[in-house]
Amino acid sequence: MHELGVTESIVNIALDKAKEAQASKIVKINIVIGELSGFVPDCIEFYFDFVSKNSIAEGAKLHFELAPAEFRCRTCSTIFHPHDTTWTCPECQSQSVEMTGGRELYVENMEVE
């Protein structure tokens, strides 16, 4: 499990930004997480309650937007979102593909009071 450290980072980012905005409560944090990143939203949620306790982030709702895996074919330049896990270009069947999306992990925005 490596979601504890990641959850701590999320809470730190949220608290910093809330302080800058002079907010008194964090209501919702929107997080973008790539399909190919090794992070599990359920685990982040599990740790969040514990990490955010006694802070203005306590009780905030976490919303995860899943960024799909995206590849670009090096042979025919087709950009595709694979439906299976063979990472093969659907147009020309080339296996020479560049990973262009799916590794995202960032706090996009949040709602505060």
Next chain:
Amino acid sequence: MKKIEIVQNILEANELIASQNQRLLDEHKVFAINIMSSPGAGKTSLILQTIARLKDKLRIGVVEGDFASTIDADKVKDEAAAVVQITTRNMSEQCALIANMVSHALKCLPLGDIDLLLIENVGNLLCPAEFVLGEHRRVVISSLPEGDDKPIKYPVIFANADAVVINKLDFLPYVDFDIAAFEKALKGLNPEVRIFRVSCKTGEGIENWCSWLLGELKASRTGK
């Protein structure tokens, strides 16, 4: 209710510490390799083979990362110039090394007396892909008994490797590992990757691996 736009990388804190680690390593002219693989693929064996071949040419330090035990550190301590064990069992990240752990390990190492630092990550093909440590090269070991589908199953770690070592070549008569299929899938995701076929048991191919390592280290020094 107010909406605040943020767009901030959650791994930024780790990446910042990693870049500080790399700066410290560069100041001491230490070339660092992050060695990643699933458990049992041969990380410690490759480290021992590398030290045996290169210890007359280079002063080699080792950072051992494990969930528990000092078994690996005990194996290499007589061979390496210096060893530090990181046990992740009681840390917030248990399944991979993160830059902060390496930053503490670097403080325990005589960096001025080390040319090459081999960092053995925790055995895992998923989590180590996400955390940079400050290394100069990323190396993944894949061994024959694991099967030839690993680059397809774990694309992130293979797509970002500088070199991939195919270990346990001596198992070839006993397992259905299609080396050509493995290399094709790997090169598809990562056309620039260097591939080495080795057996840490027999020593086959270790020389090629070591000369690449030596070449990369020398190139990094002349580039400074």
